[in-house]
Structures are given as C-alpha cells and as structure tokens.
Amino acid sequence: xxxxxxxxxxxxxxxxxxxxxxxxxxxxxxxxxxxxxxxxxxxxxxxxxxxxxxxxxxxxxxxxxxxxxxxxxxxxxxxxxxxxxxxxxxxxxxxxxxxxxxxxxxxxxxxxxxxxxxxxxxxxxxxxxxxxxxxxxxxxxxxxxxxxxxxxxxxxxxxxxxxxxxxxxxxxxxxxxxxxxxxxxxxxxxxxxxxxxxxxxxxxxxxxxxxxxxxxxxxxxxxxxxxxxxxxxxxxxxxxxxxxxxxxxxxxxxxxxxxxxxxxxxxxxxxxxxxxxxxxxxxxxxxxxxxxxxxxxxxxxxxxxxxxxxxxxxxxxxxxxxxxxxxxxxxxxxxxxxx
Amino acid sequence: xxxxxxxxxxxxxxxxxxxxxxxxxxxxxxxxxxxxxxxxxxxxxxxxxxxxxxxxxxxxxxxxxxxxxxxxxxxxxxxxxxxxxxxxxxxxxxxxxxxxxxxxxxxxxxxxxxxxxxxxxxxxxxxxxxxxxxxxxxxxxxxxxxxxxxxxxxxxxxxxxxxxxxxxxxxxxxxxxxxxxxxxxxxxxxxxxxxxxxxxxxxxxxxxxxxxxxxxxxxxxxxxxxxxxxxxxxxxxxxxxxxxxxxxxxxxxxxxxxxxxxxxxxxxxxxxxxxxxxxxxxxxxxxxxxxxxxxxxxxxxxxxxxxxxxxxxxxxxxxxxxxxxxxxxxxxxxxxxxxxxxxxxxxxxxxxxxxxxxxxxxx
Numbered sequence: 001x002x003x004x005x006x007x008x009x010x011x012x013x014x015x016x017x018x019x020x021x022x023x024x025x026x027x028x029x030x031x032x033x034x035x036x037x038x039x040x041x042x043x044x045x046x047x048x049x050x051x052x053x054x055x056x057x058x059x060x061x062x063x064x065x066x067x068x069x070x071x072x073x074x075x076x077x078x079x080x081x082x083x084x085x086x087x088x089x090x091x092x093x094x095x096x097x098x099x100x101x102x103x104x105x106x107x108x109x110x111x112x113x114x115x116x117x118x119x120x121x122x123x124x125x126x127x128x129x130x131x132x133x134x135x136x137x138x139x140x141x142x143x144x145x146x147x148x149x150x151x152x153x154x155x156x157x158x159x160x161x162x163x164x165x166x167x168x169x170x171x172x173x174x175x176x177x178x179x180x181x182x183x184x185x186x187x188x189x190x191x192x193x194x195x196x197x198x199x200x201x202x203x204x205x206x207x208x209x210x211x212x213x214x215x216x217x218x219x220x221x222x223x224x225x226x227x228x229x230x231x232x233x234x235x236x237x238x239x240x241x242x243x244x245x246x247x248x249x250x251x252x253x254x255x256x257x258x259x260x261x262x263x264x265x266x267x268x269x270x271x272x273x274x275x276x277x278x279x280x281x282x283x284x285x286x287x288x289x290x291x292x293x294x295x296x297x298x299x300x301x302x303x304x305x306x307x308x309x310x311x312x313x314x315x316x317x318x319x320x321x322x323x324x325x326x327x328x329x330x331x332x333x334x335x336x337x338x339x
Numbered sequence: 340x341x342x343x344x345x346x347x348x349x350x351x352x353x354x355x356x357x358x359x360x361x362x363x364x365x366x367x368x369x370x371x372x373x374x375x376x377x378x379x380x381x382x383x384x385x386x387x388x389x390x391x392x393x394x395x396x397x398x399x400x401x402x403x404x405x406x407x408x409x410x411x412x413x414x415x416x417x418x419x420x421x422x423x424x425x426x427x428x429x430x431x432x433x434x435x436x437x438x439x440x441x442x443x444x445x446x447x448x449x450x451x452x453x454x455x456x457x458x459x460x461x462x463x464x465x466x467x468x469x470x471x472x473x474x475x476x477x478x479x480x481x482x483x484x485x486x487x488x489x490x491x492x493x494x495x496x497x498x499x500x501x502x503x504x505x506x507x508x509x510x511x512x513x514x515x516x517x518x519x520x521x522x523x524x525x526x527x528x529x530x531x532x533x534x535x536x537x538x539x540x541x542x543x544x545x546x547x548x549x550x551x552x553x554x555x556x557x558x559x560x561x562x563x564x565x566x567x568x569x570x571x572x573x574x575x576x577x578x579x580x581x582x583x584x585x586x587x588x589x590x591x592x593x594x595x596x597x598x599x600x601x602x603x604x605x606x607x608x609x610x611x612x613x614x615x616x617x618x619x620x621x622x623x624x625x626x627x628x629x630x631x632x633x634x635x636x637x638x639x640x641x642x643x644x645x646x647x648x649x650x651x652x653x654x655x656x657x658x659x660x661x662x663x664x665x666x667x668x669x670x671x672x673x674x675x676x677x678x679x680x681x682x683x684x685x686x687x688x689x690x691x692x693x694x695x696x697x698x699x700x701x702x
Contacts, residue, residue, distance in 0.1 A: 143380065
C-alpha cells in the first residue's frame with residue numbers, strides 16, 4: 001500500500017484499521033463468524049443506500065396506476081411479500097425500513113460517542129467533585145431499563161413531531177441517552193489509566209494545555225475500544241428503535257418505514273393466521289442485529305488473547321500442506337504480508 | 340483550566356467514594372454502605388424523570404386538554420397545584436414519595452401505589468417464570484459450550500446465544516404465537532388466563548394476584564392447567580432473551596476458570612474433563628454470573644414491557660403503554676419510579692449475595 005509514507009516498523013495503515021486487522025488475525029470458526037457478520041452488515045448498508053432503487057413502491061404508498069392496494073393480501077406477483085392491514089406493500093416497507101434504521105443508528109451512535117467521549121475525558125482527566133457526580137449519574141442511568149428511559153425521552157422530544165427528520169432525531173436522542181453512560185464509563189476508565197503514563201506527565205512538564213493533552217495524548221489512546229462498542233451499540237440501537245416503534249413511540253408510518261411499527265400492527269394479524277406482515281420485518285431486524293453483533297463479538301474475541309482461536313502449531317512451519325485449512329491460510333497471509 | 344492540572348493524582352484513582360468508606364469494615368458496614376448508595380441512585384432517577392416529564396407541560400393538560408373546557412381545565416390544574424413554581428412542586432413530590440405517596444392517576448383516579456401493586460404481581464410472576472426458563476436453558480447450555488470449546492456444539496450454541504439476543508422479544512413472541520397458538524393450536528394466543536378461570540379465581544377470599552398461587556388455592560386442576568398453558572409462551576419468549584446472556588456468561592467464565600492452576604492440578608491427577616467442568620470450574624464461575632444476573636433485572640423489566648404488550652399480559656408494562664397512550668403522566672411517572680426502585684434494590688441484594696459468597700468482594 002502506501003509503504004513510503006509509513007515508517008518502517010509499522011504495518012501499512014490499511015492493515016491497522018480495526019476490521020481489517022481483526023480479519024487478518026482471525027482463524028477458522030472466528031473468521032467464519034466475522035465474515036458472516038460483515039456480509040450481513042454490508043447487505044444491510046447496501047439495502048439502506050439503494051432503497052429507492054430496490055423498493056417497487058414508496059414506504060407510504062397506498063395505491064398505484066392499477067388502483068388502491070388491497071389490505072392484508074397474501075404474497076402475490078404484484079406484492080411479493082403481501083400487504084399490511086393499512087394496505088402498505090410489505091416488501092417496500094422492509095426495504096425502506098433499512099434506511100430508517102441505518103440513519104437512526106448513525107445519528108444516535110455519533111451523538112452518544114461525541115457526548116460520552118467528551119464527558120469521559122473531562123471527568124477522568126480532571127477528577128474531583130465533577131467526576132464523582134457524573135459517575136453517580138451515569139451509574140444511575142446505566143442501571144435503569146434502557147427502554148423505559150428511551151420511552152420517557154421520546155415523549156419529551158417527539159411531542160407531536162412526526163416528520164421524517166423530526167422522528168429520526170427524537171428516536172436518536174432517546175437512544176443516545178441510554179448509550180452515553182456506556183461510552184462515558186469506558187473512556188473515563190481509560191483516561192484515568194492513561195493519566196498516570198509518563199508521556200502525559202512529560203507533556204504537562206513541557207507546558208501543554210489540558211485541552212491539548214486530552215485531545216492529542218489521551219483521546220487517541222483511550223479510543224482503541226470504540227469500534228467494538230460501536231458495533232455492539234449499533235445493534236442495540238436497532239433493537240431500541242424497534243422497541244420504541246413497537247410500543248407506538250417511534251416514527252409515524254406516513255413519514256418513514258419502521259420495522260418495529262410494522263411488527264406492532266402484525267401482532268394483531270398473527271392471531272388470525274396472517275404471517276407475512278410480521279415475519280419479514282422481524283427477520284430483517286434479526287438479520288441486521290445478527291450481522292452487527294457477529295462483527296462486534298468476533299472483534300471482542302480477537303482483541304482478547306484468551307478467547308482468540310489459536311493457530312495450529314504446525315501450520316506456521318509448514319503452510320504449504322496439501323489441503324491448507326483456513327487457519328493455515330491466515331498464517332501464510334500474515335507471514336507474507338508482514339515481510 | 341491549566342491550574343487544574345496540579346490536582347493531586349491520588350484524587351482520581353478511579354475508585355468510587357463508596358469503596359473508600361467500605362475499605363475499613365467487615366460485611367456489616369459493607370452492606371450498610373451499599374444500602375445507602377441506593378438512595379442517590381433512586382433520587383437521581385426520580386429527579387430526572389420528574390423534570391423530563393414536566394418539560395412538556397402539566398399532566399392534566401396532557402391527559403385531558405381539548406376534552407375539557409378551558410375553565411374546567413384551569414380549575415383542575417389549580418386544584419392539583421400544577422400552577423405553582425416547578426421547584427415547589429418538585430420538593431412536594433419528593434416529600435410525598437418519602438412517605439410512600441405516589442399520587443393519583445389522572446385518567447382513572449386510582450392511587451398509583453394501589454395500581455402498581457395490582458399490576459406489579461403480574462409482572463413479578465412473568466419475570467420469575469422467565470428467569471426460571473433462562474436459568475434452565477442458559478446454565479446447562481453454557482457448560483456444554485465451555486466443555487466443547489471451539490468444537491461444533493460450541494459454535495452452534497454461541498450462534499444460538501447471539502440469535503437469542505438479536506431477536507426482539509416481540510418478534511420472538513410473534514413467531515411463538517404463530518407456531519404454537521395459530522398453526523398448532525396447542526397454547527392460548529394471549530392473556531394470563533381464560534375468562535372462566537379468572538372469574539373462578541376472583542371469587543377467592545383474598546386473591547394474591549399471582550395466578551399460580553390462586554389457581555393452586557382454588558384446588559381446581561383445570562384452572563391450574565389453564566394458568567400454566569397461558570404462561571408458557573410469555574415465559575419462554577422473555578426467558579430466551581436472558582438465556583442467551585446467561586449462556587455466554589457461563590461459557591466465558593467457565594473457560595476462564597478452566598485455565599486456572601487448580602483445575603490444571605485436578606487434570607494432572609486424572610480428573611475427567613466432564614468432572615472438571617461440572618465440579619471444579621463451575622462454582623468459582625458463579626460469582627460473576629450472580630453479579631451480572633443483577634444487571635439482567637433491568638433487561639428483564641425492559642423485555643417484560645414488550646412481552647406483556649405482545650401477549651396482552653396485564654402487568655405493569657402493559658399498563659404503562661395504556662397510560663402512555665392516554666397521556667396519563669402521573670401514572671407513567673409512578674410506574675417508572677417504582678421500577679427504578681426495584682432495579683436499585685435488586686442490585687443491592689446482588690451486591691450483598693456476591694459479598695457473602697466471595698469475601699474478596701468486600702475488601
């Protein structure tokens with residue numbers, strides 16, 4: 001890659017990026033999990049981006065040139081996954097739902113990372129009464145059922161709002177209230193650890209300002225674990241969004257497609273044997289959360305040497321066996337690229 | 340800002356103030372300190388919820404605005420004292436809470452405490468059923484996964500655990516309903532009992548509201564079977580959510596203790612692998628499991644809200660959604676505060692149990 005711009009001992013930047021480095025250290029089953037997760041997550045993102053091209057109808061479309069959509073119709077060529085009780089096309093709503101979920105994840109997680117990291121840095125670095133207060137508050141929020149907190153927040157925020165962005169921002173804020181304490185705890189603990197490091201001491205001696213020390217010296221080192229929390233929280237964000245939608249505190253059906261809302265309507269259908277309105281949006285949630293969780297889980301395992309799968313002892317010496325296993329292949333790749 | 344750098348480093352060594360206090364004494368003082376730590380937790384949540392709910396206006400306008408003429412509305416707001424400064428209301432509210440008075444709901448004018456007690460037992464029953472399912476499924480499967488580490492059963496079980504987590508409870512409930520109630524017709528679709536059973540149990544002298552107990556007391560086997568059939572699907576749905584967490588937890592911790600020296604010593608003496616897992620590695624692995632179980636109560640209660648709505652299980656969660664839709668924020672606030680107290684008290688009990696099991700916890 002950009003070997004010239006990188007100092008000799010470091011690996012090229014691309015190999016040090018979170019997901020790629022994880023992929024390269026993984027073997028066998030763990031690599032399988034990681035790849036499955038990555039494929040599902042990529043599928044989700046692609047669906048979200050290309051929703052307008054994939055979906056045959058709009059998310060709130062109730063009729064086309066052939067007339068009004070029939071309600072609760074089983075899957076047919078015109079509506080391949082059937083229609084809902086209100087007459088929406090299930091397939092289109094599932095596809096558009098990916099877009100809503102993706103936007104909410106990005107907004108919610110970005111907001112909570114920003115707030116959580118900033119508060120964690122300040123709290124851990126300065127300590128004192130501010131730190132104590134923030135820790136007690138974060139602990140109180142952390143111990144509380146996250147869904148209830150999100151419900152309270154969504155009442156407060158989305159009081160009457162129902163536009164696409166209004167609903168999305170309300171949902172995102174509701175979700176991020178739950179996440180901020182998590183980022184806060186992680187970053188604060190790291191900051192406290194890093195504060196005692198000699199290089200921070202020396203920066204103080206040189207006369208660097210607090211902001212510079214926090215921003216340059218501590219921030220970069222304290223955020224190693226963030227990609228992991230990001231993937232785990234992204235999946236939790238989807239579940240919270242769906243939970244809010246299911247309870248009726250999400251986004252209005254006319255302003256965006258949302259899987260949780262559709263499932264809420266599907267519960268009543270289920271009793272009369274109508275399966276297509278619930279199975280498809282539900283499966284979409286499961287696959288998306290599954291993909292993101294698999295990525296996060298494998299990254300977690302690969303970061304922890306105790307949980308990381310071990311390469312076979314013999315494979316490093318004899319990589320060119322007759323039938324190289326996945327582990328042996330990984331070892332070979334690692335060797336050839338690091339040289 | 341720069342002067343703050345000079346703060347002594349010992350001031351922020353990452354310990355909570357509580358730990359400093361508890362470092363001197365034994366179990367008694369540890370329990371005492373833990374107990375007093377509940378109060379700020381509850382206090383913060385009460386404050387947070389109170390002010391958040393008031394940001395959007397007074398509860399009476401929210402519940403009945405548009406339905407009552409403006410004069411009557413103003414009259415009711417004045418009677419309830421919602422036209423006073425918010426801080427006055429806040430201190431009055433906290434004072435009421437301290438004496439166990441949670442106020443009266445606006446829509447059906449019931450004392451909140453009575454309402455919470457009535458529906459709380461249903462939620463309690465659901466949570467206990469679910470916890471039993473979670474433990475019965477999670478712990479044995481976790482042991483198997485640890486025992487067969489990195490082999491096919493482990494891979495399958497870990498995938499199962501992630502699947503449990505990835506499936507929203509209401510979708511799991513929907514699938515169960517479709518399969519077992521609609522297609523197979525084995526189990527009832529929704530509710531806690533059929534109407535006839537509810538009537539039979541309602542005629543008991545002092546119904547506890549816990550249907551298992553009431554059905555037993557009525558001595559009617561049909562009623563008992565009815566209650567049992569109704570509780571299977573909600574319990575399994577909510578239980579599986581937590582079972583996945585337990586499975587992963589047991590697996591990770593047992594694998595951790597399997598690497599310890601004393602397990603190695605046991606192995607060198609010829610103790611079988613199976614016995615190592617079930618006798619040697621299992622018990623030390625229980626401590627973190629109990630701690631996390633306490634944290635699961637929050638997940639369980641959150642899941643209960645969704646499960647109850649899915650199965651029309653008339654507990655606190657189901658009622659919470661009803662009150663939310665009716666915009667009865669006094670009732671909502673009461674339920675939320677009540678759940679906060681439950682979570683805080685559970686965490687306290689878990690801390691105490693962990694300290695009783697492992698002396699190292701209490702330093």
